[in-house]
Amino acid sequence: MSYDSNVNQAAKAELERRRKLAEETARRNLEGFLQGCPRAGEIRRELAANAAGAARAVLSGGDVHKALEQRKERGMALRREYEELLGECGLTRRDIEPQYTCPRCKDTGFADGKLCGCYKALRRNLAYRNMSAELPLDQCTFDGFSLEYYRNDPAAYGRMQSILRSCREYAENFRANSPNLLFWGGTGLGKTHLSLAIANSALDKGFGVVYGSAQRFAVALERERFGRDNSIEGTSVNLKECDLLILDDLGTEFSSAYSNAAIYDVVNARLMSGRPTVISTNLGLSGLEERYGERFTSRIAGNYALLGFMGKDVRVQKIQS
Known part of the structure; x- marks a missing residue:
């Protein structure tokens, strides 16, 4: 089904508004969390270093399985500590990650290279409203x-x-x-x-x-x-x-x-x-x-x-x- 350019533009603008709102809300929450809890920032850096260490372990040879298990356990311990710190600040992971209106397309209007159902529904409802x-x-x-x-x-x-x-x-x-x-x-x-x-x-x-x-x-x-x-x-x-x-x-x-x-x-x-x-x-x-x-x-x-x-x-x- 086709829609006029005004409907298409309005639908795109609404999706962009939703996406920016979700991402901006998550960004502000994360910045506030990191500022109020310095240890959280340290954990994020340690998690990144731990992941890089796992990649080096694969490339260096030796007992790769043992090295990866150790890295895995370390990563799990760091993530548990991170979750605990979030809870102490009255937050959950959802608060610091973008909560898109449509998780499938992340409010872009496209998923798997095709128009997402949310975009189609939005255009349809805008057309109804115009009529x-x-x-x-x-x-x-x-x-x-x-x-x-x-x-x-x-x-x-x-x-x-x-x-x-x-x-x-x-x-x-x-x-x-x-x-x-x-x-x-x-x-x-x-x-x-x-x-x-x-x-x-x-x-x-x-x-x-x-x-x-x-x-x-x-x-x-x-x-x-x-x-x-x-x-x-x-x-x-x-x-x-x-x-x-x-x-x-x-x-x-x-x-x-x-x-x-x-x-x-x-x-x-x-x-x-x-x-x-x-x-x-x-x-x-x-x-x-x-x-x-x-x-x-x-x-x-x-x-x-x-x-x-x-x-x-x-x-x-x-x-x-």
Whole structure:
């Protein structure tokens, strides 16, 4: 999979930051240890001399086995003393050795001549973040979702109270194979707010989340398919492979044979791989079938938990109040 230059540069910069932090922390700890415990410095020099002596013993001939055993015992005794001194200073060997985020590649991004998995994951998460940039996540929380706008309609109030509870539980228990959700109902009933609240929670748990409107993704997929914009290269794979995809306002995008097929391809691929998707739409099942066809609607009806939103447009109520 390809990424634009900004993602690659950001990933490299983050790896370099991690590597420098690990090495600088270890260096400072070691310098402090050696300054506070002169004997530790002597041991390090004696260990180096002992290793050099072992090499000379091999080259000089004689009873090499005996000489090497003596050197080995000496080295072990010195290392034990060194560990004891570390302990007396409240340190362990981990404190004076770089603790890389990824021990396999030591935060270089490459291991055994190949891209390390940590580098791939970092680029992927940065791409997800870019795709969901500028979302009002801090404004859309579960605590900020008010049921007061539904209280005048007992049926709507009960339904929305149940939906809010279900969404909270979904977010609290979110995992890589969580079920799929379909939010459907009229405009201004809180579908976007609750889907963003779920995104917030999943991001806090460290999952890779991609959030966007169906229109935005349809345009990006078309541009990627026909090579019109290299900056969004990898959109299709990101949508299919992120931990959670939230597809907002399905049915409001410009309809074309390609966009409908592309959206179906993403939804179906995620179903096949068991990755969760949250879709919000103003259309009911009959509207989805009219717009996208029976095959698409059948996949949704059979594999999504359907949450029907009720009430009066909250945005209109806010203006009128």
